[in-house]
Amino acid sequence: MPMVQVTMLAGRTVEQKRKLAQRITDALVEEAGAKREAIVVAINEVSRESYATGGVLMADK
Amino acid sequence: MPMVQVTMLAGRTVEQKRKLAQRITDALVEEAGAKREAIVVAINEVSRESYATGGVLMADK
Amino acid sequence: MPMVQVTMLAGRTVEQKRKLAQRITDALVEEAGAKREAIVVAINEVSRESYATGGVLMADK
Amino acid sequence: MPMVQVTMLAGRTVEQKRKLAQRITDALVEEAGAKREAIVVAINEVSRESYATGGVLMADK
Amino acid sequence: MPMVQVTMLAGRTVEQKRKLAQRITDALVEEAGAKREAIVVAINEVSRESYATGGVLMADK
Amino acid sequence: MPMVQVTMLAGRTVEQKRKLAQRITDALVEEAGAKREAIVVAINEVSRESYATGGVLMADK
Numbered sequence: 001m002p003m004v005q006v007t008m009l010a011g012r013t014v015e016q017k018r019k020l021a022q023r024i025t026d027a028l029v030e031e032a033g034a035k036r037e038a039i040v041v042a043i044n045e046v047s048r049e050s051y052a053t054g055g056v057l058m059a060d061k
Numbered sequence: 062m063p064m065v066q067v068t069m070l071a072g073r074t075v076e077q078k079r080k081l082a083q084r085i086t087d088a089l090v091e092e093a094g095a096k097r098e099a100i101v102v103a104i105n106e107v108s109r110e111s112y113a114t115g116g117v118l119m120a121d122k
Numbered sequence: 123m124p125m126v127q128v129t130m131l132a133g134r135t136v137e138q139k140r141k142l143a144q145r146i147t148d149a150l151v152e153e154a155g156a157k158r159e160a161i162v163v164a165i166n167e168v169s170r171e172s173y174a175t176g177g178v179l180m181a182d183k
Numbered sequence: 184m185p186m187v188q189v190t191m192l193a194g195r196t197v198e199q200k201r202k203l204a205q206r207i208t209d210a211l212v213e214e215a216g217a218k219r220e221a222i223v224v225a226i227n228e229v230s231r232e233s234y235a236t237g238g239v240l241m242a243d244k
Numbered sequence: 245m246p247m248v249q250v251t252m253l254a255g256r257t258v259e260q261k262r263k264l265a266q267r268i269t270d271a272l273v274e275e276a277g278a279k280r281e282a283i284v285v286a287i288n289e290v291s292r293e294s295y296a297t298g299g300v301l302m303a304d305k
Numbered sequence: 306m307p308m309v310q311v312t313m314l315a316g317r318t319v320e321q322k323r324k325l326a327q328r329i330t331d332a333l334v335e336e337a338g339a340k341r342e343a344i345v346v347a348i349n350e351v352s353r354e355s356y357a358t359g360g361v362l363m364a365d366k
Contacts, residue, residue, distance in 0.1 A: 001162050001236045002191035003125045004207075005068070007249070007286050008215065014110045016215050018118050023210035024187075025116030031202040032195055036115050038236070040123050040162065042068050043111040049258045050287040053184045053221070054280050055269030057262050062175045062345050063130035064308045065146075066251070069154065075293045077154050079301050084149035085126075086299030092141040093134055097298050099175070101306050101345065103251050104294040114123045114160070127190070129310070129347050136232045140240050147238030158237050164190050165233040171319045172348040176341050177330030179323050184284050186247045188312070197354045201362050208360030219359050223245050223284065225312050226355040245358045246314075248329075252307040252337065260337050267332035268309075275324040276317055282358070297306045297343070 001038040002028050009058060010045035017043055062099040063089050070119060071106035078104055123160040124150050131180060132167035139165055184221040185211050192241060193228035200226055245282040246272050253302060254289035261287055306343040307333050314363060315350035322348055 004024055012020075021041045028034040048058040065085055073081075082102045089095040109119040126146055134142075143163045150156040170181040187207055195203075204224045211217040231242040248268055256264075265285045272278040292302040309329055317325075326346045333339040353364040 001234075002189060003127075003162055003164065004190075005125075005188045006185060006211075007187075008185040008211075008217070012215055014118070014120065017110055017113075018121065019214040020210055021113035021118055022116045023214060024207050025113065027203055027206035027210070028189075028191075031206060032191065032199050034191070039115065040125055041113040041116075042107050042125065044105070044107065044288070045111065046286050046288065049261055050289065051184075052261075052265035052269065052285040054283065055266045055285075057258070057265055059258065060262065062173075063128060064310075064345055064347065065129075066127045066308075067124060067150075068126075069124035069150075069156070073154055075301070075303065078293055078296075079304065080153040081149055082296035082301055083299045084153060085146055086296065088142055088145035088149070089128075089130075092145060093130065093138050095130070100298065101308055102296040102299075103290050103308065105288070105290065106294065112123075129308075136240070136242065139232055139235075140243065143235035143240055144238045147235065161237065163235040163238075164227075164229050166227070166229065166349070167233065168347050168349065171322055172350065174322075174326035174330065174346040176344060177327045177346075179319070179326055181319065182323065186249075186284055186286065188247075197362070197364065200354055200357075201365065204357035204362055205360045208357065222359065223247055224357040224360075225247065225351050227349070227351065228355065245356075247312040249310045249312075250307060250333075251309075252333075252339070256337055263336040264332055267336060268329050271325055271328035271332070272311075272313075275328060276313065276321050278313070295306075 002034050004041045007044045010047055063095050065102045068105045071108055124156050126163045129166045132169055185217050187224045190227045192234055193230055246278050248285045251288045254291055307339050309346045312349045315352055
C-alpha cells in the first residue's frame, strides 16, 4: 500500500494532476509489483512564497 | 517528541479534528510512552483534485 | 484513504506499534468517518542522533 | 523543483527503484512541465512491523 | 539534493519565509556540505484548526 | 511548535547533524518567532539506492 506525496508549486490543472496520478500509479504497479487499488497519491501544492530552491523563494526569482 | 502527520481529504469539521488530535495523542501516550505535551499532530487536508487512489483522482470517482 | 505518518525515536516494540496502528486507525474510523481498510499508518523511526528538540539532539540530552 | 516521497515496504531491488525513479520523473516532466534536473525522488522504506493498513501491521497479515 | 519540509502555523510574512529559507539553506551548505543550488525548502502552513500539541488544537488554546 | 523534516543522503556525522539541528532551530526562533523548546527537527537519511535526481539514482551517478 504505497503512499506517494508530491510537493510542487501550485498551478497545475486537474487534467495534469489526473495524468500524474495515473502514471505514478502505473509505475508502482508495473515496476514495483504494488497492487493498484492500494496506491495513494497526494499532491501537496505550495505557493511561490513558500517554496525555495538554492535559498531563494520562487517568488523572488 | 513524536510528530504525526495525517493527510486526508478536506472537509472535516473542527470538532472532528479536535477528537482526532485527542485520540491520536492519547494513543501515543498510553501505548508508546510518549510525553503528552511533546506530541504534535498536523492534519494536512488535500482537495479531491489532488488525491488519488488506484490511480484515479477522488474528483473522478 | 487517509495516510498517517508517525515520526518518533526508534526503540518501540512490535506490540507497541501494533497498538498504535490499531488505535490511530480506530480514531480515524470513528471520529472522521474514514473507511477502515483504506487507512495506512507508517511509523518512521529515527535515531537519537537524527532527532532534535529545542535545537539539541536527543543523543546529547 | 518537485519533491516526490514514496513510502513503501522495504524489499525492492535497486533495479526496481531505478525504474520507479525514472518513470515518476518522466511523468512529472511530460505531464506537469517540470524541469527534469530539478526533480527529486526519495524512496522511504519501512519494515513490515512499521506499516499498517486497516489497522493491522503488515507483519501480522 | 536535500529536501527540507517545514510544517508550521500559517501567518508568517513573506519576509519571514525568505529569511527562513535562506538560513536553512545556508546551514545545509555550511554544515553538511550540500550544494546550494540543489537544496529545496518547502514551507507547509497549517491552520490553527489543523494543528495540535499535547492533544489540544491550537484553536482551542 | 514547528516540525522540520530534512531528507538527505546518509553519511553525515553526528557533529554535522548537531550543527544542522542547532542552526535550523535558531533560524526558526530568530526569523519566525517560534519558541525554541517547541521546535522538532528530524533528519531522514536515505541511501544512494533510494534517492534520485533528474530521474537517476545517486548510486548510478
